[in-house]
Amino acid sequence: xxxxxxxxGWLVVPLTAFNVLSFRPRxxxxxFGRRRSSVTTPSTPAKRSLSGRYKEKLRPLDGExxxxxxxxxxxxxxxxxxLSRQSHEEWRASLVGPEKGLExxxxxxxxxxxxxxxxxxLQYDGIYGAFGIHPLRADEWDSEVExxxxxxxxxxxxxxxxxxxxxxxxxxxxxxxxxERTRGLQxxxxxxxxxxxxxxxxxxxxxxxFAEEDTLELLEKHLPDSHPVHVHCFTSSxxxxxxxxxxxxxxxxxxxxxxxxxxxxxxxxxVQQVPLDRILLETDSPYxxxxxxxxxxxxxxxVSYVADAIAQVKGVSRSQVLETCRRNTRQMYGx
Numbered sequence: 070x071x072x073x074x075x076x077x078g079w080l081v082v083p084l085t086a087f088n089v090l091s092f093r094p095r096x097x098x099x100x101f102g103r104r105r106s107s108v109t110t111p112s113t114p115a116k117r118s119l120s121g122r123y124k125e126k127l128r129p130l131d132g133e134x135x136x137x138x139x140x141x142x143x144x145x146x147x148x149x150x151x152l153s154r155q156s157h158e159e160w161r162a163s164l165v166g167p168e169k170g171l172e173x174x175x176x177x178x179x180x181x182x183x184x185x186x187x188x189x190x191l192q193y194d195g196i197y198g199a200f201g202i203h204p205l206r207a208d209e210w211d212s213e214v215e216x217x218x219x220x221x222x223x224x225x226x227x228x229x230x231x232x233x234x235x236x237x238x239x240x241x242x243x244x245x246x247x248x249e250r251t252r253g254l255q256x257x258x259x260x261x262x263x264x265x266x267x268x269x270x271x272x273x274x275x276x277x278x279f280a281e282e283d284t285l286e287l288l289e290k291h292l293p294d295s296h297p298v299h300v301h302c303f304t305s306s307x308x309x310x311x312x313x314x315x316x317x318x319x320x321x322x323x324x325x326x327x328x329x330x331x332x333x334x335x336x337x338x339x340v341q342q343v344p345l346d347r348i349l350l351e352t353d354s355p356y357x358x359x360x361x362x363x364x365x366x367x368x369x370x371x372v373s374y375v376a377d378a379i380a381q382v383k384g385v386s387r388s389q390v391l392e393t394c395r396r397n398t399r400q401m402y403g404x
Contacts, residue, residue, distance in 0.1 A: 136391040138376065139398045140174035140369035142232070142274070142301045142323055142351035145196070146186045151355050151366045157193055160368070168370030170391075173404055177274070179203035179232045181214055184221065191226045197404055199229035199274050204236040207258040215265070222269050228402040230266035231274025232301060234259055235287075238279040245279050256283060263291040272297040272401055281309045288317070295319050297401055302327070302353045307339045314347055321397055323349040326359030326367060329378045340382045349401065350375050350394045 145157070154160040164171060173195040178187025180203060190196045200221050202210050221227055235255050237246045246252060266273040275298060277284040292298065294317055301323040303310065313320050322343055327333050340348070350372045352358075358367035359374040376394070380387045398404055 136388055137170050137172040138350060138372050138391050138395060139172055139404060140352050140354070140372045141299065141349045141398055141402070142199075142325075143174050143176055143354045143369050144187075145174070145176045145190050145369075146178070146183060148355045148366065148368050152368060157190065157196075164370045167373035170373060171370050173197060174369045175199055175228060175402060175404070177232055180206045181209040184217065188221065188224070191224065196226070197402065198224070198227045199231050199272075200227065201231040201233040201262055201274065202258060203232060204234050204255045204259065204276060207255045210258045210261070215261070219265065219269070222271055228404065229272040229274050229299065230262060230269065231299075232276045233262040233274070234276035235280035235284050236276060236278045237283075252283070255280075256287060260287055260291055263287065267291070267293060267296055272299060274298075275300045276302070277305060277309075281305050285309060285312055285316075288313070292317065299323055299349055299401055301349075301351060302357075303339065304333075304336055305339075306335075307342050310339050310343055314343065319401075321347050321349045321401055323351040323353075324375060324379065325351055325353045326357045326363070326371060326375055328375060328382070329359040330363065331360075337378075337382050340379055345379075345383060345385070345390065345393045346397060348379065348394055349397055350379075350390075 149157060149160055152160055152163075154163070161171075175197045176187055176190045176199070178184045178198065178200045184200055187200065188198060191198050198221075200218055202214060202218070218230070222230065235252075237252060237255075239246045263273060273292070273296065275284070275288070277300060288298070296317070296319060298313075298317055298320040300313060300320065302325050303322040304327055310322060313322070322339075324336070324340060327336050328340055330336075352367045352369055352371050352375070354367035354369060354371065356367060358365050359371050359378065362371065362374075376390045377387055380390045383390070
């Protein structure tokens, strides 16, 4: 199978840029990669990282060191199997180059069947959790699910409620869902989860797609102005971005590998207009792997490439992006 490597005109990723600077060697397992209890390392042969065939590209940018970062939104229960890894430890040990800067991640469970699986990752150092019901699974919401989620919010290392929100995207028409019953159910379940997050004093992780007006309306109606909010994988308009930022003082927008896509200039325009201290770095993995891995399986180590793209858009250093967004993550999630 032939793998194409994409070149994005505005994003400087020449091969030589990553071959200039070496980085300090790291141990095969960092604290992030170990279980809290002792475990036996699998004896199976080590597999090449998904990024292995691109190792020449995985060195830090000229003048930049490997810097720590957090993936603020990922789905490890889907990432690990799709990478054909047998365990979290095996995947963590496979990270190379700037991917080794991965310090921690917020793992999301947002479906009834996925809650317990996602929660099982909390046993690992550096893995935190957020749980809720995704808008496309709004029909799973009932009193039993609500009670379970409320209990999960008291678990160690659970840092937020979500993701939850509104998704009116119609795959058939590529436009908005018109069915009022579907939209009404999503609105009802979203409003309930906003209220629960507020009552439990948990940050809210919001998903919004093709639902700008209703998303803003419900947040303005149910959410205190100072409540911490992470609007994740932001691909909506700059109009919505500015409305949210102006209304909610503790709200931040999360950007993914989409910011590296050649066909996503609108997302880069939003990044340009959003202050760096209101941005969070994420992958939403296993989806939307950044260039030069587009079309492959995304994983939390790819946050490094999202940071590179944002630095390029804003005309600042990679280290400034990583340091500022690391501080933003600490303020949002306490990590």
